[in-house]
Amino acid sequence: MRIIMDGLGGDNAPDEMLEGARLAVKEYGVEILITGEKEKLRAVAYEKSVPLDGIEILEADGALTMDDAPTEVLRGKKNCSMAVGLRALAEGRGDAFVSAGNTGAMVVGSRSIIGCVDGLRRPALAPILPHTTGCFMLLDGGANVECRPEMLLQFGHMGAIYMEKILSIQSPRVGLANIGAEEHKGTQLAQDAYALLKNSSLRFVGNVEGRDIPFGACDVLVADGFTGNIILKLMEGMGLFMGQTIKGMFTRNMLTMGAALVLKPALEGFKKKMDYTEYGGAPLMGLKKPVIKAHGSSNAHAFQNAVRQAVAFVKEDVIAEIEGTRPQASSAG
Amino acid sequence: MRIIMDGLGGDNAPDEMLEGARLAVKEYGVEILITGEKEKLRAVAYEKSVPLDGIEILEADGALTMDDAPTEVLRGKKNCSMAVGLRALAEGRGDAFVSAGNTGAMVVGSRSIIGCVDGLRRPALAPILPHTTGCFMLLDGGANVECRPEMLLQFGHMGAIYMEKILSIQSPRVGLANIGAEEHKGTQLAQDAYALLKNSSLRFVGNVEGRDIPFGACDVLVADGFTGNIILKLMEGMGLFMGQTIKGMFTRNMLTMGAALVLKPALEGFKKKMDYTEYGGAPLMGLKKPVIKAHGSSNAHAFQNAVRQAVAFVKEDVIAEIEGTRPQASSAG
Structure with missing residues (x-):
């Protein structure tokens, strides 16, 4: 299997990305095709002593930055590392x-x-x-600001397939982000999506209110991209806030620093649990080929996990499953 | 001044409510008019040794419960303690x-x-x-599921008036809950509201993403009621989650319980900061008279704070200010 990686995307590229690629080659026996400036990537690999066995580099003209307009990937920067990687995937030069x-x-x-x-x-x-007890997939985290009810049903199907195939959750519970438990709650979109989800083949557990999201109310949380992005970023923000608060408590004086030592195992367990990079990145679900969005601040370990996730995505043939649910979704709706 | 209190609403009524009323009479020199079953309330007051000086009881037929449909307050339960209280306010038998x-x-x-x-x-x-450094007002927390852009502008005005008058924040920063910093981001509603807010007399600080909400990005956060309710309840849920996680760390063994003792001052400071009842309840903004929604699990202290808040609301004549911004809001928009 061959995974294509954007050699220049993210805060820690190319250094951590290269190390992540090396770890992935070693651990999962995959080949890696990295997009970016060959000279630069080779120089960094040499400097960081990262062997390039199993790694090939595909020339690209620099990176698309966070400040670039998204459409630049198709226009002014159509030869950036991301665009070159996507085209390589489309052409079958890699599997994800x-x-x-x-x-x-x-x-x-x-x-x-x-x-x-x-x-x-x-x-x-x-x-x-x-x-609290595991993880859930949120769709849509922000790509589709305006949604139709049928799209939310499809988000449910896609998320359920992912959670079952990749994270081995049998019969995943699908919930709808909403502002009350009752069927008639929320916007017209939420009400219509509720009806579709309820009558689908999914294990629909109904509306999920904001308060219940952190407590494992569902395995797949369905929302339009606007609501989903608010949820995603607010959870990230509250997580950061929480981390800073706990840190602040411990760094007050010698005594509290001693207390921190005592609590270290618990703190590290918590940190690991909250570390979303353990699950890899965020797949872009609904594409004809597997694309994984790794977190912008990914380190080598996070890049490695994203490759592991891409490999599973390909092996489990998630996309064929998604395509297979289409008629079912339509007839059920 | 006379504050009307629902004698039977909430998880801890009437016991904690009565004690809160007593504290409010003592601390703020107000009169309290409590709605509920006279016999029952008097019996509880006697049993709990709560003197009823400055407190009058207005007869009502029991409580509206959390399971009752909201419209029951006008129909089958139109003589419940809440309905009687609202009518007493409408008739001028109290100020809030x-x-x-x-x-x-x-x-x-x-x-x-x-x-x-x-x-x-x-x-x-x-x-x-x-x-992190104070508090902010969120409007709308869930009353108006579908909103027009003009409503979001008015939410901004109402919130700014409250924060300035009641919490003494000079020139409050008003932000719009959205999924990106740029003006063109988000739903059509968000884009239209952005334009109105930008051209208003408010100190508009632009879009606020979910990640920045916990870090004091604004003093007034404007959102439609669907988005606002998701934000409100997710913040509550993440707060609970955080509390449980910290507690779990400390109750592992004797050593961690010792660490908890060391960290007690920091923990209590944090708890107090996160205790939203310190600010009172959630006002229902935009009504012709002051109505405060105290938290469902309010204790005596929370009820007392809600009365303090109601008193400030009346004294500062927040509603006249809100009515005064109407033409300004229209011409600015």
């Missing part, structure tokens, strides 16, 4: 694409270069987030 | 109304019995939430 670059550009670029399964205009961004 | 009861019923009941200022169909639920 991983990038830690500009999320908006990945949505725009993959939609145009890879294409969506029938019935979706854009892929859904599907981050995997921690809850 | 405080209840810890069913939020939906308070919105429906106050809209019908008290009425909204021109331009609003329903009041906005306006909870005050903690951030």
Whole structure:
């Protein structure tokens, strides 16, 4: 199997990306095709003593930055490392694409270069987030600001397939982000999506209120991209806030620093649980080929996990499953 | 001044409510008019040794429960403690109304019995939430699921008036909950509201993403009621999650319990900061008279704070200010 990686996307590229690629070659026996400036990448690999066995470099003209407009990936920067990687995937030069670059550009670029399964205009961004006893997949995390009810049903199907195939959750519980438990709650979109989800073949557990999200109310949380992005970023923000608060408590004086030592195992267990990079990145669900958005601040370990996730995505043939649910989804709706 | 209190609303009524009323009479020199079953309330007051000086009871037929449909406050339970309280406020038998009861019923009941200022169909639920360095007001926390852009502008004005008058924040920063910093981000509603807010007399600080909400990005956060309710409840849920996680760390063994003792001052400071009842309840903004929704699990201290808040609301004549911004809001928009 061959995984294509964006050599220049993210805060820690190319250094950590190269190390992540090396770890992935070693651990999963895959080949890696990295996109970027050959000279530069080879120089960094040499400097950091990262052997390039099993790693090939595909020339690209620099990176798309976080400040670039997403559409630049198709226009002024159509030879950037992300665009070159997406085209390589479209041409079959690899089985999946991983990038830690500009999320908006990945949505725009993959939609145009890879294409969506029938019935979706854009892929859904599907981050995997921690809850008290495990994790859940959120779709859509922000790619589709305006959604139709049928799209939310499809988000449910795609998320359920991922959680079952990749994270081995049998019969995943699908919930709808809403502002009350009752069927008639929420916007017209939420009410219509409720009806579709209820009558589908999914294990629909009904509406999930904000308060219940962190407590594992469902394995797949369905929302329009606006609501989903608010949820995604607020959970990230509250997690950061929480981390800072705990840190602040411990660094007050010698006594509290001693207390921190005592609590170290618990703190590290908690940190690991909250570390979403353990699950890899956020797949862009609904594309005709596997594309994984790694977190912008991915380190080598996070890049490695994103490759592991891409490998599983390919092996389990998630996309064929998604395409297979299309008629079912339509007839059920 | 006379504050009307719902004697039977909330998880801890009437016991804690009565004690809160007593504390309010003592601390703020107000009179309290409590609605509920006279015999029952007097018996509880006697049993708990709560003197009823300065407290009058207005007969009502029991409570509206959390399971009752909100519209019951106007129909089958139109003589419940909440409905009687709202009518007493409408009739001028008191200056403000405080209840810890069913939020939906308070919105429906106050809209019908008290009425909204021109331009609003329903009041906005306006909870005050903690951030790293203080607090902010969120409007709308869930009363208006579908909003027009003009409503979001008015939420901004109402919130700014509250934060300036009641919490003494000079020139409050008003932000719009959105999924990106740029003007063109988000739904059509968000884009249109952005334009209105930008051209208003408010100190508009632009879009606020979920990640920045806990870090004090603004003093007033404007959102439609669907988005606002997701934010409100997710913050509550993440706060609970955080509390449980910290508690779990400390109760592992004797050593960690020792560490908890060392960290006690920091923990209590944090707990106090996160305790939204310090700011009182959530005003229903946009009504013709002051109505405060106290948290459902309010204890005596929270009820006392809600009365303090109601007193400030009346003294500062927040509603006249809100009515005064109407033409300004229209011309600015």
